[in-house]
Amino acid sequence: MRRTGLITTATALVAALALAACSGDGGSGGGGGDDGSADGPVTLEYWAWGTTQKPLVDAWNAANPDIRVRHTDVGGGxxxxxxxxxxxxxxNAPDVAQVEYQTLPAMIVAGVASDITDATSDIADEFAEGIWNQATFDGVTYGVPQDAGPQTLNYNAARFAELGIEVPTTWEEFAEAAEAVKAADPNAYITTFAPGxxxxxxxxxxxxxxxxxxxxxxTWTVEIDGEESRAVAEYWQDLIDRDLVLAEPxxxxxxxAALNDGRILSWPAGLWAAGVLYGVAEGMTGDWAMAPLPQWTAGESAVGFQGGSAVIVTTSSDNADAAAKFAAWIGASEEGAAIQIEQGxxxxxxxxxxxxxxxxxPLLMPQQEDYWEVAAAIAADTIPQISWGPNVNVASSAFQDAMSAAVTEGRP
Structure with a gap:
C-alpha cells in the first residue's frame, strides 16, 4: 500500500462531497401549543429505535395521562x-423523533427539526457543554441530548499484562505499544484500523x-482534508505500513475470532463499545478494561464523539409544547436516565x-470498579464545539469507499 493512500483519500473526500455551502430552512417551532391540559389528552407520535425506547415510553405514559406517546421503530439512525x-x-412526520447527532444538521436544513430553545432553556445546565452543543447550532437548540458516546480506549488488560504493555496515554505511546505488542507476539495487533x-x-x-x-x-463549509485530518491519516498510515495495526473491517x-483468540488487544471507540464487545466475546469477561483515549498532546484531555442521539420536535407537530415536554423528560429526568442505564x-x-x-x-468488565467514574471524567472532557454538516450521509459514503480503496487496493 502506498504511503500517500490515506492522505490522498482525505483530499478526494472533499472533491466527492462537492460542498462549498449549503443552506435551508431550519424550522421555526412546530405547529402548536396544546399540552393536553386544557382540551383533554393529546397523542404524540414518536419515532425511535433501540431497546431503550419502549421502556421510556411506557414509563412516560404511566405518569402522564394527559400526554400519551405512541412509539414506532422505523429503523436505525x-x-x-x-x-x-x-x-x-x-x-405527516411524527411529533417527536430520535436522531443521531451527526444527522441532526441535515434535519435542520431539511426543515424537519423545530427550534425548541425557549422550551428547553431551563434544562441546558443539566448537560456538559460539549454534549449540549451537539444539539445546538448558532445559539439555537433543536433537540435534547439523550445518550452520549465519547471515545474511550477499551483494551484487553489480561493480554496487556501478559505482554508487559503499559496502557498508553498518548498516541505516540500507543504507537510504541503497538511495536511492543508485535515484538512480543508477531500474530497479535494492538488494534484495528477499519476503513469503514x-x-x-x-x-x-x-x-x-x-x-x-x-x-x-x-452557510456550511467543509474541511475534511485540513492539516489536522492529514496528520491523523499520516499516523494511521504509518502503523498500517509497518503492519502494527490490522487494517480490515x-x-x-x-x-x-481474532478478538476472542487474544490477537486484537484494543478498540478505541465510543462508550458503548463494552456492550458490543460483550456481545461477541462474552468468554473474555473480566479480561477487558476501559481507559481514557490516548491524546495527541501529552497532558491534554480532549475527547471526540463517536455516537449518541438527541430527541427533536418536528416542524410537523401540532402539539409542539407537549412534544418538547416529552423530549426534555427523556433527556433530563432521573427516571429517564435510570431506564437508559438499565438498558445499557x-x-x-x-x-x-x-x-x-x-x-x-458493564458485564464485560465487572472487575473495573471505577468504570463509571472514568466514564464520567471522559464525558466531561468532550470537545465543546463539534459541528456536523448537513450532508454527513454523503461524506460517510464517500469516506468508506475511498478508505476501503486506499487500505485494500493501495490507491486513493
Missing part, C-alpha cells in the same frame, strides 16, 4: 433520518483539532451520568 425528510415533505469507520476517524480528527464542518449563518466473523445506554445528562456511579460496571 440513517433509516429514521431518511424517513423523517420524506414524511415532513408529505406533511467514518465516526471513529472523525473522532480522532476532532480530538486533534479538526473542524470538518462549520456554520456561519445559513470490524465485527466480521474473522475479526470476532450512557445518559447524556449530568444527573444521569451521576446515577451511573451507583450502577455496576
Amino acid at each position: 440513517s433509516d429514521t433520518a431518511a424517513r423523517l425528510v420524506t414524511s415532513t415533505r408529505a406533511g 469507520e467514518f465516526g471513529g476517524f472523525a473522532g480522532f480528527a476532532q480530538q486533534a483539532g479538526a473542524e470538518w464542518w462549520s456554520v456561519d449563518g445559513d 470490524l465485527l466480521t466473523p474473522e475479526w470476532n 445506554q450512557y445518559p447524556a445528562s449530568l444527573p444521569g451520568q451521576q446515577l451511573t456511579l451507583e450502577s455496576d460496571p
Whole structure:
C-alpha cells in the first residue's frame, strides 16, 4: 500500500462531497401549543429505535395521562433520518423523533427539526457543554441530548499484562505499544484500523483539532482534508505500513475470532463499545478494561464523539409544547436516565451520568470498579464545539469507499 493512500483519500473526500455551502430552512417551532391540559389528552407520535425506547415510553405514559406517546421503530439512525425528510415533505412526520447527532444538521436544513430553545432553556445546565452543543447550532437548540458516546480506549488488560504493555496515554505511546505488542507476539495487533469507520476517524480528527464542518449563518463549509485530518491519516498510515495495526473491517466473523483468540488487544471507540464487545466475546469477561483515549498532546484531555442521539420536535407537530415536554423528560429526568442505564445506554445528562456511579460496571468488565467514574471524567472532557454538516450521509459514503480503496487496493 502506498504511503500517500490515506492522505490522498482525505483530499478526494472533499472533491466527492462537492460542498462549498449549503443552506435551508431550519424550522421555526412546530405547529402548536396544546399540552393536553386544557382540551383533554393529546397523542404524540414518536419515532425511535433501540431497546431503550419502549421502556421510556411506557414509563412516560404511566405518569402522564394527559400526554400519551405512541412509539414506532422505523429503523436505525440513517433509516429514521431518511424517513423523517420524506414524511415532513408529505406533511405527516411524527411529533417527536430520535436522531443521531451527526444527522441532526441535515434535519435542520431539511426543515424537519423545530427550534425548541425557549422550551428547553431551563434544562441546558443539566448537560456538559460539549454534549449540549451537539444539539445546538448558532445559539439555537433543536433537540435534547439523550445518550452520549465519547471515545474511550477499551483494551484487553489480561493480554496487556501478559505482554508487559503499559496502557498508553498518548498516541505516540500507543504507537510504541503497538511495536511492543508485535515484538512480543508477531500474530497479535494492538488494534484495528477499519476503513469503514467514518465516526471513529472523525473522532480522532476532532480530538486533534479538526473542524470538518462549520456554520456561519445559513452557510456550511467543509474541511475534511485540513492539516489536522492529514496528520491523523499520516499516523494511521504509518502503523498500517509497518503492519502494527490490522487494517480490515470490524465485527466480521474473522475479526470476532481474532478478538476472542487474544490477537486484537484494543478498540478505541465510543462508550458503548463494552456492550458490543460483550456481545461477541462474552468468554473474555473480566479480561477487558476501559481507559481514557490516548491524546495527541501529552497532558491534554480532549475527547471526540463517536455516537449518541438527541430527541427533536418536528416542524410537523401540532402539539409542539407537549412534544418538547416529552423530549426534555427523556433527556433530563432521573427516571429517564435510570431506564437508559438499565438498558445499557450512557445518559447524556449530568444527573444521569451521576446515577451511573451507583450502577455496576458493564458485564464485560465487572472487575473495573471505577468504570463509571472514568466514564464520567471522559464525558466531561468532550470537545465543546463539534459541528456536523448537513450532508454527513454523503461524506460517510464517500469516506468508506475511498478508505476501503486506499487500505485494500493501495490507491486513493
